[in-house]
Amino acid sequence: MSMESVISIRDLRVSYKDHEVLKGINLDIYKNKITAIIGPSGCGKSTLLRCLNRMIDLVEGARISGKVLFKGEDIYSPKVDPVRVRFKIGMVFQKPNPFPKSIFENVAFGPRINGYKGDLSALVERSLRWAGLWDEVKDRLGENAYALSGGQQQRLCIARALALEPEVLLLDEPCSALDPVSTMRVEETITHLKERLTIVIVTHNIQQAARVADYTAFLLQGELVEFGETSRMFTVPKDKRTEDFITGRFG
Numbered sequence: 503m504s505m506e507s508v509i510s511i512r513d514l515r516v517s518y519k520d521h522e523v524l525k526g527i528n529l530d531i532y533k534n535k536i537t538a539i540i541g542p543s544g545c546g547k548s549t550l551l552r553c554l555n556r557m558i559d560l561v562e563g564a565r566i567s568g569k570v571l572f573k574g575e576d577i578y579s580p581k582v583d584p585v586r587v588r589f590k591i592g593m594v595f596q597k598p599n600p601f602p603k604s605i606f607e608n609v610a611f612g613p614r615i616n617g618y619k620g621d622l623s624a625l626v627e628r629s630l631r632w633a634g635l636w637d638e639v640k641d642r643l644g645e646n647a648y649a650l651s652g653g654q655q656q657r658l659c660i661a662r663a664l665a666l667e668p669e670v671l672l673l674d675e676p677c678s679a680l681d682p683v684s685t686m687r688v689e690e691t692i693t694h695l696k697e698r699l700t701i702v703i704v705t706h707n708i709q710q711a712a713r714v715a716d717y718t719a720f721l722l723q724g725e726l727v728e729f730g731e732t733s734r735m736f737t738v739p740k741d742k743r744t745e746d747f748i749t750g751r752f753g
């Protein structure tokens with residue numbers, strides 16, 4: 503079966519001032535799959551993720567070259583509006599960052615300012631269901647989001663991203679601030695979500711990649727060492743450096 507690529511990364515290079523941190527990355531992100539980006543601290547995982555929806559534009563001093571094609575169109579083309587890109591390719595960050603507003607408003611806010619014409623309550627409910635949070639919050643939608651636990655806040659941030667109906671969701675170490683039970687809930691949520699959209703997750707946690715990812719990309723010092731199906735890569739890595747990393751010899 504041939505896989506459909508949603509994002510194609512071609513010879514992507516990023517420098518911060520004179521420091522090149524991504525050195526010509528070529529990678530395809532497949533539709534309705536979960537792709538994990540792993541590698542030791544500082545290898546460029548977050549930088550790569552930020553390039554996929556032009557969040558990198560907001561980083562002062564970052565220079566980028568190469569192409570990121572989203573369904574065939576280069577998102578760095580001058581005629582592309584980065585704000586629209588970020589609607590289509592949403593992002594969830596390491597630390598849950600809900601707005602200091604009600605649970606309902608956190609999810610409704612984006613679609614409303616974006617001129618959503620449909621039934622907002624239905625959209626909020628649907629997004630919270632997809633994020634696996636509805637049952638826990640349905641009777642307290644008016645409460646401040648800060649009253650939720652860290653893990654619930656993170657699922658709320660996922661719901662907030664989903665309310666904009668993205669086709670791809672980028673997650674930057676979404677569980678690193680969470681306890682093991684909350685981590686498990688977020689992982690379950692992500693696993694269900696791939697039926698509806700495409701997911702790219704940066705993780706420090708190799709076990710997490712093994713648990714959730716269909717495909718894994720291993721980065722080292724700004725280079726893509728290896729990419730492939732997670733099950734294959736974690737059992738028969740092609741590169742010695744991949745083997746050393748996943749068996750915990752470094753990183």
Ligand SMILES: Nc1ncnc2c1ncn2[C@@H]1O[C@H](COP(=O)(O)OP(=O)(O)OP(=O)(O)O)[C@@H](O)[C@H]1O
Nearest residue numbers: 518523542543544545546547548549550561562563
């Ligand atoms: N805004 C910035 N300005 C200058 N250098 C930066 C900036 N952001 C990241 N870097 C540098 O770029 C390199 C890659 O950083 P990046 O955050 O992408 O790596 P990472 O693999 O996500 O790291 P970690 O796992 O520690 O989060 C590092 O050397 C980092 O110090």
